[in-house]
Amino acid sequence: MQWEKGKRLGKGGFGEVFVAQLMNSNIPTMAVKSAAEDKAATLFAEHKILTRFRNAPGIIQCFYDQPIGDYTEGTVSYNLFMEYARGGSLTNLIGGGIPESEVRVYTRMILRALYLIHSAGYVHCDIKPDNILAFPRETGTGVCWELKIADFGLAVESSKLIQGSADYRGTTRYKSPEMVASGKLTPAVDVWALGCTVLEMLTGRRPWSELKKKEEVKWRIAKGGMPEIPQWVSEEGKDFLRRCFAKDINSRCYVPGFLELPFVAADRHGGGFSGAAVVGGGRVLGLRREIERRWQEEKKQSKRSPAAADFPMLPHQLLGQGIKPVLRCR
Numbered sequence: 001m002q003w004e005k006g007k008r009l010g011k012g013g014f015g016e017v018f019v020a021q022l023m024n025s026n027i028p029t030m031a032v033k034s035a036a037e038d039k040a041a042t043l044f045a046e047h048k049i050l051t052r053f054r055n056a057p058g059i060i061q062c063f064y065d066q067p068i069g070d071y072t073e074g075t076v077s078y079n080l081f082m083e084y085a086r087g088g089s090l091t092n093l094i095g096g097g098i099p100e101s102e103v104r105v106y107t108r109m110i111l112r113a114l115y116l117i118h119s120a121g122y123v124h125c126d127i128k129p130d131n132i133l134a135f136p137r138e139t140g141t142g143v144c145w146e147l148k149i150a151d152f153g154l155a156v157e158s159s160k161l162i163q164g165s166a167d168y169r170g171t172t173r174y175k176s177p178e179m180v181a182s183g184k185l186t187p188a189v190d191v192w193a194l195g196c197t198v199l200e201m202l203t204g205r206r207p208w209s210e211l212k213k214k215e216e217v218k219w220r221i222a223k224g225g226m227p228e229i230p231q232w233v234s235e236e237g238k239d240f241l242r243r244c245f246a247k248d249i250n251s252r253c254y255v256p257g258f259l260e261l262p263f264v265a266a267d268r269h270g271g272g273f274s275g276a277a278v279v280g281g282g283r284v285l286g287l288r289r290e291i292e293r294r295w296q297e298e299k300k301q302s303k304r305s306p307a308a309a310d311f312p313m314l315p316h317q318l319l320g321q322g323i324k325p326v327l328r329c330r
């Protein structure tokens, strides 16, 4: 398959993520996460885990992996080809905060995916808005955002959890007290981080935003602190967040229990288990217009002029290249 790297989408501790586009076309088709061979171990592990989640709703889909380069010259990179999230990460969507009615739907989507991850015997260990990707879906009646959990580079099998292994996992501001204080890793750390993510969606601010230094944040968390929940959050929202921030690990680790809470109950807020969020709101529609503008630009810049049917074009293109896509298309 002939592809080339386009613009860089992000850079993390384990590699860089680029747009991957077919030769002679600058229309993004996939995202490729690349790491030099000596740093590829995390990507190998991520690939192995993502293979287990083929077609799982709410989890980023990885099509295949490929080493590229010349072994004799030592220029080999290891690459994971994944579906491309046109909306970027949830951080882009958050802006100055998201209306609570929409946050409820997004939270339900993330919880549902988290349930699949925990049921398969994994702890993600780095839940945060940067690691949740947004996929715009056209519905005819509104903008539809589907969220998917990504970046499994730090995920661990629950059966292999070792005391102290939390030291080098996670992102400080999203870490739970037991993670900071004793390095204890259980599925409950993902629920705490989800609480931080929900708070961030509501307020538009990172957890512990009043504290500048990492050490201060760690100290506050280790002392048993809980991020502040604003008064204006609904009672259902407050209840949900307090449960996410419970000190007792046992009461925090069972995701199906959270799915029953009124804050996210499907029948009351739409956006059921398999549904995407249908959202309104000027800011979100503004983002939608921005995405549409980018699509138009991509089309204009392309050497050929793709038809409207090119979107979404990923499955057709891959099949045309003899590769069976594993993308679950809605």
Ligand SMILES: Nc1ncnc2c1ncn2[C@@H]1O[C@H](COP(=O)(O)OP(=O)(O)OP(=O)(O)O)[C@@H](O)[C@H]1O
Pocket: 009, 010, 011, 012, 013, 014, 015, 016, 017, 031, 033, 060, 082, 083, 084, 085, 086, 088, 089, 126, 130, 131, 133, 150, 151, 153
């Ligand atoms: N499939 C994708 N589609 C669009 N953007 C993506 C995709 N995957 C990653 N990105 C962008 O690249 C950023 C970094 O990706 P990712 O978190 O997977 O890398 P990482 O090296 O594991 O990062 P970190 O070390 O910070 O956890 C994401 O926050 C997101 O903005």
